[in-house]
Amino acid sequence: MLQQRIQQQFFDSADLKYAAAETLTRPIADAVNAILGCITSGGKVLACGNGGSAGDAQHFAAEFVGRFERERPGLAAISLSTDTSIITAVANDYAFDQIFSKQVQALGHPGDVLLAISTSGNSSNVLAAIEVAHDKEMIVVALTGKGGGKIGQALKETDVHICVPHARTARIQEVHLLAIHCLCDGIDVQLLGEQEDE
Ligand SMILES: O=C(CO)[C@@H](O)[C@H](O)[C@H](O)[C@H](O)COP(=O)(O)O
Numbered sequence: 542m543l544q545q546r547i548q549q550q551f552f553d554s555a556d557l558k559y560a561a562a563e564t565l566t567r568p569i570a571d572a573v574n575a576i577l578g579c580i581t582s583g584g585k586v587l588a589c590g591n592g593g594s595a596g597d598a599q600h601f602a603a604e605f606v607g608r609f610e611r612e613r614p615g616l617a618a619i620s621l622s623t624d625t626s627i628i629t630a631v632a633n634d635y636a637f638d639q640i641f642s643k644q645v646q647a648l649g650h651p652g653d654v655l656l657a658i659s660t661s662g663n664s665s666n667v668l669a670a671i672e673v674a675h676d677k678e679m680i681v682v683a684l685t686g687k688g689g690g691k692i693g694q695a696l697k698e699t700d701v702h703i704c705v706p707h708a709r710t711a712r713i714q715e716v717h718l719l720a721i722h723c724l725c726d727g728i729d730v731q732l733l734g735e736q737e738d739e
């Protein structure tokens with residue numbers, strides 16, 4: 542029974558990845574181009590999300606600033622989900638809804654990218670960060686699911702929406718991580734070219 546359940550999760554995750562390959566290839570390629578344009582113009586990526594998506598934001602920033610699979614100079618990215626002093630101060634003195642937007646207001650410049658991660662598309666602190674990013678003339682790359690929620694509604698034509706076609710948070714997160722790795726791989730290939738053995 543337990544083993545069947547575990548196996549089913551592998552099958553469901555694999556099925557979703559096949560389905561998402563159809564719908565997400567184009568927006569992920571658009572996101573690579575948006576982030577590449579930002580980075581090559583001297584901009585940076587600010588990444589945010591709650592819970593598992595906070596981990597995804599950190600994961601992305603680590604691969605950007607450190608490296609992904611190949612040697613290259615570090616690329617500019619900051620996870621807004623990481624600094625506990627900033628997060629607790631802003632949540633305590635203002636509101637939890639402002640933990641990311643305050644940082645976007647402080648750190649964001651026109652042409653920077655906000656990588657906004659929310660499986661429901663409805664986290665109000667991520668939504669508030671998007672609103673401030675728009676005020677700052679930043680580009681938003683949103684990783685969502687469940688139809689995109691309020692974040693889907695808030696995005697502009699010039700933003701990129703990577704919306705996983707599924708209703709379950711865990712499955713959506715699994716595709717978000719794959720999308721993040723596709724972003725890192727796509728940017729490395731554009732910056733460094735294809736590898737001989739690829
Ligand atoms: O990782 C998980 C569930 O798989 C949780 O920590 C999950 O990320 C949290 O409940 C988040 O608060 C959900 O926020 P969101 O994805 O709806 O924006």
Ligand SMILES: [Zn+2]
Pocket residue numbers: 593711714
């Ligand atoms: Zn999770």
